[in-house]
Amino acid sequence: xxxxxxxxxxxxxxxxxxxxYLIPKAIYRQNKLLKSSANEDTAQSVIEPISGVPTSWxxxxxxxxxxALFGLFTYSWWTQKPEAEDAPAIEQVIDKxxxxxxxxxxxxxxxxxxxxxxxxxxxxQQFGLSLKGRWKSLLWVPTILALSWGxxxxxxxxxxxxxxxxxxxxxxxxxxxxxxxxxxxxxxLTLMAVVACIGAPVSEEVLFRGYIYPVVKGYSxxxxxxxxxxxxxxxxxxxMAGLPTLVFMGGLLALSYEKTRSLWIPILVHLIFNSSTTxxxxxxxxxxxxxxxx
Numbered sequence: 643x644x645x646x647x648x649x650x651x652x653x654x655x656x657x658x659x660x661x662x663y664l665i666p667k668a669i670y671r672q673n674k675l676l677k678s679s680a681n682e683d684t685a686q687s688v689i690e691p692i693s694g695v696p697t698s699w700x701x702x703x704x705x706x707x708x709x710a711l712f713g714l715f716t717y718s719w720w721t722q723k724p725e726a727e728d729a730p731a732i733e734q735v736i737d738k739x740x741x742x743x744x745x746x747x748x749x750x751x752x753x754x755x756x757x758x759x760x761x762x763x764x765x766x767q768q769f770g771l772s773l774k775g776r777w778k779s780l781l782w783v784p785t786i787l788a789l790s791w792g793x794x795x796x797x798x799x800x801x802x803x804x805x806x807x808x809x810x811x812x813x814x815x816x817x818x819x820x821x822x823x824x825x826x827x828x829x830x831l832t833l834m835a836v837v838a839c840i841g842a843p844v845s846e847e848v849l850f851r852g853y854i855y856p857v858v859k860g861y862s863x864x865x866x867x868x869x870x871x872x873x874x875x876x877x878x879x880x881x882m883a884g885l886p887t888l889v890f891m892g893g894l895l896a897l898s899y900e901k902t903r904s905l906w907i908p909i910l911v912h913l914i915f916n917s918s919t920t921x922x923x924x925x926x927x928x929x930x931x932x933x934x935x936x
Contacts, residue, residue: 643724644809645882652877653716659870660712667861668705675701694900697860699762704857707758711854715878722880736821741833748837748845755853769852770904779902786898786911790891797886806883822923831924838920843912850875850892851899851908859900868896891915 756765766772773779797803818834825831850871859867872893876885895908 664861672702695856697856700860744837745841748841751845752848755848782898782907783910786894793887793890839917847909855896868893871896
């Protein structure tokens, strides 16, 4: 129940920023854009950044979409509410149908985001899908991975996971971890790997870095977009053990997208991070020390 309240408090802070900072700025800039519509150059400069990820395509509709997305995330949080004060969170049973539904949802997410922005901007240009002449940008990948894994190591040394174990009690392992450690069904394991190592990196990066970040940045500043999207990315995973690392990594992923203007960088980081985690859980069947229980 305390975890539920922590997630709710974080979402409340983000909601405050959305309602009292982003939405008012969006309304103000929309009015400014309408007044300057006669002057194309002035209208174009209303939300055009000096550098980094382009946001000239962002308009008031995107704030409405962002608000709707926030509502969906809030509803997802509410469904995590335990029935009683001391009741543990209900574990989701992961089977083939659930994984296929997750993969379908990931494909649907990418398709919807592309449809929302494709009529206003060229997708390859916006997402920086060409790395021609920018191969040095790939240096961000090992850097972010090293920093993210370093944060996890620091948390271990500080006793964060021991604190959670004592704080939460002997709660059962997450169903996904049990599946990776114990399942012998090759189809189930393959689906899990595809969802975690391909579907999640692509869909979550398109959503959080490819869409949410530029929308927030367009009506605020890069630092606020990085902070907002990073925190939201961390909290929607509803994993207290991974929350600090996910928030930190989410911010770094947005920063890398801002600096390189290529969505390939956060996608690659996310793919390698998830693939490594998945591989460790599978290998822990034979080498338990690789993934000690929380």
